[in-house]
Amino acid sequence: MILEVATLSVSEGRGAEFEAAFAQASAIISSMSGYLSHELQRCIEVPSRYVLLVRWASLEDHTIGFRQSEKYGEWKRLLHHFYDPPPMVEHFEPVHGAEPRT
């Protein structure tokens, strides 16, 4: 399982509109092959910042399966005009043994 971390900066004053568009767009990402779960969280210190965490079965489910899909165009059309600057996206994998030893 991999974790996508997208750091999103939304243009000043457009937060509510972005959140409404995201609710609509979330149906797109949730329907993709290899999608496991997502959460959108709003920054407490800087309310125009958000983090989107998406769990995928594999890296390629995101980078190829989603980004090269037809539906990705619709996702971008719904969301990308809110971002300033463009999102920063990175992928992570769990560090095993990072839990407390019992």
Added chain:
Amino acid sequence: MILEVATLSVSEGRGAEFEAAFAQASAIISSMSGYLSHELQRCIEVPSRYVLLVRWASLEDHTIGFRQSEKYGEWKRLLHHFYDPPPMVEHFEPVHGAEPRT
């Protein structure tokens, strides 16, 4: 519930040593009041980067309860010498309605 997102850059070549120290340090954070869960994840694109996600019952459980505790000194002693530059830490809260409408 709030989400702490700490973006960590570990000095070149010290990843394995950091991960071992983190396994030890994780017992500290896990014992704090208001701690709910954590996960440490390693960046696929830049392996010296990590993200630490910690779920807390409230913001103050992290910013006051943990950071002003005696144990925070031990946490810092175990981990902070690995970071270059210092970690970036932000707090987030869930955006309700960010799940697909059913």
